[in-house]
Amino acid sequence: MTATLDSALGYDLFLTPPPLGAAITRRVVARHLGLDADSLLRHLATPGEPIRQGLPGTEATRLQSLLRATGWPATIRPARSAPAVDLSLQPAIWADLSRLSRRLSGLLGREAGSVLSALHRPGGLILPAGDPHHETVQTAARQGLPGLNLISADPATALYDLFPTRMLGPSERAAITRHLCAFETASGGLTGAVAEGLSAPLCQGAMAKLRNAGLIAVNRAFQRFELHLVAVSGWVGRDLADFLALRTGQPRARFEVISPTDPVVLDTALTHAVARQFCADYAAIGLFTRLHLRGLPRNAENPIR
Known part of the structure; x- marks a missing residue:
């Protein structure tokens, strides 16, 4: 591959x-x-x-x-006239991360350990527009670099969401909400973001204001989510169990008990738009789901990694 x-x-x-x-x-x-x-x-x-x-x-x-x-x-x-873009390097679900990080280490001139850490971050390893390694990485990808996905985004039109990297107490959340009111942003109830849809200048201003809040800004184009089933409306009947077994590859007995503390992974590596749509689609048939941004540290709000 x-x-x-x-x-x-x-x-x-x-x-x-x-x-x-x-x-x-x-x-x-x-x-x-x-x-x-x-x-x-x-x-x-x-x-x-x-x-x-x-x-x-x-x-x-x-x-x-x-x-x-x-x-x-x-x-x-x-292309010679290709626009300046930010480039996200992300591992495929099936990727051999150790091998991939070693290959990228040689291409980027970085330690393999730092490359591996960057690949695990929300949004992956990001090469900003103008980084001299863009062409090197793209050439290697064309020639065959198994397990690597490349995603690009125009920094001029990028939108950013702010996510907590640790548990936030009620007072901290209230303080963040007060600060963000000045930026006229909405919180991301589905995705877990404390603020959504910030332009690059607004994002920089908000992060400067909240530098001690433990937040991370992630370009929406680079976000990938896991979708977990946490509850079902009513009983899991035969038809629904068959659907879930087919969807996940797990035995029907797995769906006898579903809870927020023992969820079932339905999907992985969903884009922001697809993840939100899937939540709505599953809710319409009585399946309640929770999104987790890939790469966020494990905590009570982001428990499965």
């Missing part, structure tokens, strides 16, 4: 002259690239120029695989 290219980023596709035996597929290749055969030949006469520009990651990967299957060497590179 290989790394997932970020579909929000732009990629250029480069083609090099194929072996003589591949010429027979020229018309097929040209058609998939949206060209005629003569245009394809003219392109091959001007090496160094991309055959397709600004492709989403999924489309670039699809075309590269198709071209290679027909004997035409193709490479993918970040």
Whole structure:
């Protein structure tokens, strides 16, 4: 398995002259690239120029695989005009974290331990816009870096949510609420955030004001949630038990007792928008759920890690 290219980023596709035996597929290749055969030949006469520009990651990967299957060497590179973005490096659920952190350590010039710690944080290991390692990491991902997911976000339009990293007492919560009133923000009842939807300037101001409150600001684009089933309205009948068993891969007997202290993990690695929608969908059929931001320290409000 290989790394997932970020579909929000732009990629250029480069083609090099194929072996003589591949010429027979020229018309097929040209058609998939949206060209005629003569245009394809003219392109091959001007090496160094991309055959397709600004492709989403999924489309670039699809075309590269198709071209290679027909004997035409193709490479993918970040688009020359790609916008400046923050890049989040996050491990896949199945990733070998020790191996991944060692690989990234060499690419980033950091200690493997610090890389591993960063991968575990909410939002993952973040390379800000302009970081010189962007292209290095993306190139490694294209060439095959198992277990790595890349997520990008435009810092100019990013929204941030503030999460507590420890238990907050009633007086602390009240103080935070008073401070945040000046920023006209809402708390995140579903996600556990104490404030939601802050622009970068507002986020910086709020974090400066609350520097001792133990909060962490996480770009919404980089948030990934686990969804836990904590209660059921009424009895867990046969149909519902079958649905839950199919959904989770656990035996039907597991759903005889469900409580906030003994929940069932329904989903992992959900985006902010999908997590909120799933909560509403499950509630509509009598399943009560709780979201946990991946990477937050374990505490009474975030008990399962």
